Amino acid sequence: MAIEDSSEDNGRHEPPEQSSKAISHHPESKEGKQNAAVHELTYTDPLSWPLPLKISVLIQVSLLSALGGLNTAIINPAYVPLAKEFGISSTTASYQTTVCIALNGIGPFIWVPLSNKFGRRPILLGTTLLGFASALGSAYSRNFGQLLLARVFNGFFPAAFSLGASVVVDVFFLEQRGRAMGGFTVLSVNGSHIAPLVGGPLGQFLGWRWCFKFAAICNGVMLLVVFFGFPETLHVPSSKREDLQGQREGEAEHDLKSKPKSYAKQLKLYSHNPSVHLRWNQFVLPSLKMARYPSILFPALYFGTQYGFASILPAVTVAPIFSEVYDWNPLEIGLGYGAALTIGGSLGELAAGMVLDAIVKREIKKRKGKAPPPEVRLKAIWTGEIFVPALYLEWASLAAFGVQTIATCCYTYSTDAYKDQSNEVAQVLNFVRQEFGMTFAFYAVNLCNRIGYHFTFLTFALLGSVAAFAPMVVLMLKGREIRERMGEPRGVSRLEKREGEGEEVERMGEKKVEVEVERGDV
Numbered sequence: 001m002a003i004e005d006s007s008e009d010n011g012r013h014e015p016p017e018q019s020s021k022a023i024s025h026h027p028e029s030k031e032g033k034q035n036a037a038v039h040e041l042t043y044t045d046p047l048s049w050p051l052p053l054k055i056s057v058l059i060q061v062s063l064l065s066a067l068g069g070l071n072t073a074i075i076n077p078a079y080v081p082l083a084k085e086f087g088i089s090s091t092t093a094s095y096q097t098t099v100c101i102a103l104n105g106i107g108p109f110i111w112v113p114l115s116n117k118f119g120r121r122p123i124l125l126g127t128t129l130l131g132f133a134s135a136l137g138s139a140y141s142r143n144f145g146q147l148l149l150a151r152v153f154n155g156f157f158p159a160a161f162s163l164g165a166s167v168v169v170d171v172f173f174l175e176q177r178g179r180a181m182g183g184f185t186v187l188s189v190n191g192s193h194i195a196p197l198v199g200g201p202l203g204q205f206l207g208w209r210w211c212f213k214f215a216a217i218c219n220g221v222m223l224l225v226v227f228f229g230f231p232e233t234l235h236v237p238s239s240k241r242e243d244l245q246g247q248r249e250g251e252a253e254h255d256l257k258s259k260p261k262s263y264a265k266q267l268k269l270y271s272h273n274p275s276v277h278l279r280w281n282q283f284v285l286p287s288l289k290m291a292r293y294p295s296i297l298f299p300a301l302y303f304g305t306q307y308g309f310a311s312i313l314p315a316v317t318v319a320p321i322f323s324e325v326y327d328w329n330p331l332e333i334g335l336g337y338g339a340a341l342t343i344g345g346s347l348g349e350l351a352a353g354m355v356l357d358a359i360v361k362r363e364i365k366k367r368k369g370k371a372p373p374p375e376v377r378l379k380a381i382w383t384g385e386i387f388v389p390a391l392y393l394e395w396a397s398l399a400a401f402g403v404q405t406i407a408t409c410c411y412t413y414s415t416d417a418y419k420d421q422s423n424e425v426a427q428v429l430n431f432v433r434q435e436f437g438m439t440f441a442f443y444a445v446n447l448c449n450r451i452g453y454h455f456t457f458l459t460f461a462l463l464g465s466v467a468a469f470a471p472m473v474v475l476m477l478k479g480r481e482i483r484e485r486m487g488e489p490r491g492v493s494r495l496e497k498r499e500g501e502g503e504e505v506e507r508m509g510e511k512k513v514e515v516e517v518e519r520g521d522v
Contacts, residue, residue, distance in 0.1 A: 045235050046170050046171045046231075046233045046235055047170075047171070047172075047173060049171065053231075054171050054172060056229060057167060057171055057230060057231070057233060058167070058168065058171070058172075058180055058183060058184065060222075060225060060226055060229060060230050061124070061160050061163065061164045061167045061184065061230075062160075062164065062183060062184045062186075062187035062188060063187060063222060064124060064128065064158070064159075064160035064164075064222060064226070065158060065160035065161055065164050065184065065187060065188035065191065066187040066188060066190065066191030066194070067128075067131065067158070067160075067191060067215075067218055067219060067222060068104065068131075068157060068158020068160060068161055068188075068191060069158070069188070069189070069190075069191025069192030069193075069194075069195060070191045070192065070194060070195045070198070070215060070218065071100070071131055071135060071154055071157060071158070071215045071219070072097060072100045072101060072104060072154075072155070072158075072192060072195070073097065073191075073192040073195035073196065073199070073315055074195040074196070074198060074199040074202075074211045074212070074214065074215050075096070075097065075138075075199055075203075075208060075211045075212065076094075076097060076195065076196055076199060076315050076316070076318070076319055076334075077196045077199045077200040077203050077318075077319055077330040077331075077333040077334035077338075078199060078200075078202070078203030078204075078208035078211055078319075078330045079093045079094055079319040079320065079323075080093075080319060080320075080323050080330070081203060081207065081208045081330065082208040085208070086143060086144045086147075088144055090319060090320045090323070090445075091320065091445045091446065091449075092144075093144075094316045094319075094320075094441065094445060095148070095442070096138075096144075096147055096148055096151045097151075097315070097316060097441060098316070098438050098441040098442045099148060099151050099152055099155060099438075100151045100152075100154055100155040101155070101312065101434055101437045101438045101441055102155065102434060102435060102438035103152060103155025103156055104155055104158055104161060104430075104434045105430055105431040105432075105433065105434025105435050105438070106155075106156075106431070106434075107127075107155065107156040107157070107158065107159060107161075108159065108161060108162035108163075108426075108427050108430055108431070109283050109284050109287065109427065109431070110156075110283060111123050111127065111159035111162065111163060112162050112163065112166065112423055112427060113278060113282045113283050114278075115159075115163055115166065115234065116234070116423075117278050119232045119233075119234045120163055120166065120167055120170070120232065120233050120234050121226075121230060121231070121232045121233075121267075121268075121269070122269055123159050123163065124159060124160065124163065124226055124230065125223065125226055125227060125269070127156070127157050127158070127159040127160075128157070128219055128222055128223045128226060129223055130153060130154075130156060130157050131154060131157030131158075131215075131219040132216055132219035132220050132223055133153070134150050134151070134153035134154035134157060135150075135154060135212050135213075135215040135216035135219055136212070136213070136216045137149075137150035137153070137154075138150040138151055138154060138212040138215075139209045139210075139211075139212035139213045139216060140209070157219075160188075161188065161430050162423070162426050162427050162430050164184045164188060164426075165181065165184075165415070165422055165423060165426040166422075166423050166426075167233050168180045168181055168184060169422055169423075170233035170234060170235070171233050179353075181411070181412070181415075182349065182353050182408070185349060185404075185407060185408060185411065186345075186346060186349045189311075189345055189349070189404060189407060190341075190342055190345050190346060192311065192315065192341075193311075193338060193341035193342040193345050193400065194338065194342055195338065196315075196333070196334040196335075196337060196338030196341075197334055197335060197338035197339060197342065198211075198214060198334070198338075199211045199214075199330070199334050199338075200330050200331045200332070200333055200334015200335050200338065201330075201331050201334065201335075202214055203330035203331075203334070204329055204330040204331035204334075205331070208330075228267070231267055232267075232268070286421075286424045286427075287424045287427045287428050287431065289424070289489065290418070290421055290424045290425060290428055290489060291428050293418070293483075293486060293489070294471070294474075294475065294479075294482050294486075295374070295413070295414060295417040295418070295475060295479055295482070295483055296414050296417075296418065296425055296428055296429075297428075298471040298472055298474070298475055299409075299410035299413060299414050299429070299472070299475075300410070300414075300428050300429045300431075300432040300433070301432060301468050301471070302406070302410065302464070302468040302469060302471070302472050303406055303407060303410040303429060303432070303433060304429075304432040304433045304435070304436035304437070304468075305436055305460075305463055305464035305467075305468040306384065306388050306402075306403050306406050306464040306465070306468070307403055307406075307407065307433050307436070307437060308433075308436040308437045308439070308440040308441075308460070308464075309388065309399075309403075309440070309457075309460040309461060309463070309464045310388050310399040310400060310402065310403040311341065311400065311403055311437070312436075312437035312438075312440045312441050313440050313441075313444055313457070313460060314337055314341070314399075315441070316440075316441040316444055316445060317444055317445060317448060317453070318333060318336075318337045319333055320445055321448075321453065322336065322337075340397040340400065341397070341400040342400075343397055343400075344397035344398060344399065344400030344401040344402075344404070345400045345401070345403070345404045346404075347401055347404075348384075348400060348401035348402065348403070348404030348405045348408075349404045349405075349408060351383065351401070351405060352380060352383070352404060352405040352407075352408035352409065353408065355380040355383065355405075356377055356380050356408065356409070356412060359376055359377065359379050359380055360372060360376065360377070363376045373479075373480045374413050374416040374417040374479075374480075375413070375475060375476060375479040375480050377409055377412055377413045377416065378409060378413055378472065378475060378476045378479070379476070380405065380408075380409050381405070381406060381409040381410075381472065383402065383405045384402040384403060384404075384405035384406035384409065385402070385406075385465060385469055386402065387399060387401050387402030387405070388402035388403055388406065388461075388464065388465060389461045389465050390402070410429065411426070411429060414429065417479075417483060418488075418489060420489075421489055440460070444456065447459075
């Protein structure tokens, strides 16, 4: 995951001090004041942070998201010993995972609005502490009821599932966000795939309780890392943030070492955004507003059904199937399907990124440099459409490869179609994915026992690859026309530009170009 530090731009721009003088030698001039405001932001706005710090922040939020998946799925290979200790069936034992999956989709409706008001850092710290405490509570549960209660709180822990996209937008410039989101997606999705690789050996040699103890240790370590190494990324003081984006070249990537106090201030426990006023309808309503747009609803439904089939279904059925049919122990179960899902998911993300980049570059060339509509990204989704049904043939690695391709295509298409509402788009996709997964997990084993595993897997394959895919074909053919007819969403996201802000940015950009012409840079 290489994110270019493109601020140097082959060294053709002068340092900010020289640029400031070039714009105006008089501090009281309009241009001088504007440049002073932008220059001040370069030490405090996350867009101006040095690239190593940006990558560090990205890695931390990605690991937190991966830990959310690990906390949810690490117990899956150890259903059988857990069920024996509490005197319940392995099907009933799977319900504690089902509860966790469901709440993974509900939690972001609380955490995202709170993070817009109070900052990303306190929410990530608080939820990581919650994950640590609830994982310990799960490890020391004395009965299944206590375990379910602990898992309810554990399900609210992964705030990074949705805040990851927000942090990427906070920290990275537009041309850097694609690769940053790709890296975040790889770790986020593979957290639940790596979980059985860890949970299998722990459940086999140390007992099922150590699955949760290990999750608590990981959460505790990340709590310390985030406390000392994750500065606040939310910074929306005024419309000058857009000015900074417009003047990034030659002025943005400054080392925070020159202003150590600025960095220290970003580590405070509490932030306050006076431009955001919390209301009850900001917690769910914005995402519901976005769900009415086909370019969000259709990808969410398609991704949700395919993710449930290719990722959640194996997670809750592999332990009962392989223990009963093949007499596998937790170690063999964890290593068997965990390795397949991890390898397939990682290769799928790599392939998806390459295919998407190739498609977009080809379309730009075909259109003589003009940006193509977001619908061109959907061409890459055929790879996932072909490979996900391979799970019916018990080829889990190919199915994981396919679902990761689908995830990347759906996220990039929907967020590209509605850039200003990226937070709400991520919430919709995450909610539908988790609730479909919860439904699959809750009914899958019982359905398998009634109609057989082959017919159950065939039913889910048809549901995802036929019924849910048909609307995606409509988007491929008529997506742009549908979006234009429905118009742009209004009053949904705090990221939407206010009237007049775009004009000010344009004027600032024009001034910058004029200065460069005077210096002979253009």
